[in-house]
Amino acid sequence: MNQAIHSAIREDVLRRIRSGEWPLGSRIPDEKTLAVHYGCARGTVNRALRALAEEGVVVRRRKGGTRVRTAPVRQARLAIPIIREQVETLGGEYAHEVLTRRIAPPPKAARAILGSPEKALYLETVHRGDGAPFAFERRWINVDAIPEAANRRFERMSSNEWLVKTVPLSGGDLTFRAVNAVGRVAKALAAAEGAALFALERTTRLEEVVITTVQIYYREGYRMQSHL
């Protein structure tokens, strides 16, 4: 059982919505009324309903009251792990190898994303689990924003991991797509030419400044899992 009253209220409200007692789009009783009903303080009801609003279940408006969303938002939370942890979670021994590392003028696409620096640090890295390729990444790092990165070789700690520890709590965009394996990517992953690969593109920002942009290609058959 949930000991906390606010948590129990949240679940009771959810139950009523699911049961059809409070249909999609309908207005539910106001906080004061519910507080009397549940025999608690208004603040406790407020906390429960605020949680449901954050989850996208209800919409709250002053004077307008609290309504069940007509199309409740289905949102999934994806944890974006460090690749080393992904490999280790699967029971493999992690290793990574930097295939390419150079400071160079970025190509047009990367240049635009990075904010048009003259030069940036380019890395190609393959991540392995028990020797077998797990993922291949191409990364551009904005050395104007993170000068320290220019002195790192990323041999002991991957750039992936170093950046997470050095530039914590940054925001960014994330894109998933499927691509056919070709050329160096196929080779690095030991994948058949043309195989369907799961790819992730991430651009990381700290206070609006782009730190790094990376494309990660996972081995054939990789699945990214989540729950609703």
Place this chain on the structure above:
Amino acid sequence: MNQAIHSAIREDVLRRIRSGEWPLGSRIPDEKTLAVHYGCARGTVNRALRALAEEGVVVRRRKGGTRVRTAPVRQARLAIPIIREQVETLGGEYAHEVLTRRIAPPPKAARAILGSPEKALYLETVHRGDGAPFAFERRWINVDAIPEAANRRFERMSSNEWLVKTVPLSGGDLTFRAVNAVGRVAKALAAAEGAALFALERTTRLEEVVITTVQIYYREGYRMQSHL
């Protein structure tokens, strides 16, 4: 500016962490101290720190205090939209077509997921935007759990949308992967044989009962976007 004090405190704490004033793994002052520092009630500080804990930025323990996570969780929120809305957001005119609809004994894999019913409703649907294929789905619906589904043809409203409205707020699992287009899937999407397709698998549950399991294959070049 953020008017709310709890929100301002949350941002100030974030700023201190990012600036290095409170390094990863370090302990930050307790609620009472912070309340004095910010000149507010303890409850207000509590709300700010609780929010940061939910976001995965800090870890809180009674007596242990509040610490900055050593490896802050990077989590993305993915909104899982109804396909019709995806198409319409992209500016296309939505249409869908049910290619197959039958009640049949599910194959072994689907059967296990659905909880071993004798029969289930099978649907193959193609979703189009401005006439061009956008996504192709294969779905099994547990008619034991949702008997009403057996009477629906899903011609006006897609099964996708009908289920969202009929069985709101259900939970479930979600898997993303990349697959090569073959056979009927390639044909339905007018994709080249072997093209890399982004695929989504979803199993929906309500109170532990599996309602439906679906595989959705998106057209070539589809990207799923999110942000950190």
Place this chain on the structure above:
DNA sequence: CAGTGGTCTAGACCACTCC
């Protein structure tokens, strides 16, 4: 204008867990 949620307070008791 008046109803509703948003926020804050000052205080209280409790549960956990580190020392």
Place this chain on the structure above:
DNA sequence: GAGTGGTCTAGACCACTGT
């Protein structure tokens, strides 16, 4: 045992916004 967060309360004032 004692420090810290978790939760709850009763009340207050305010900011929106529907009527």
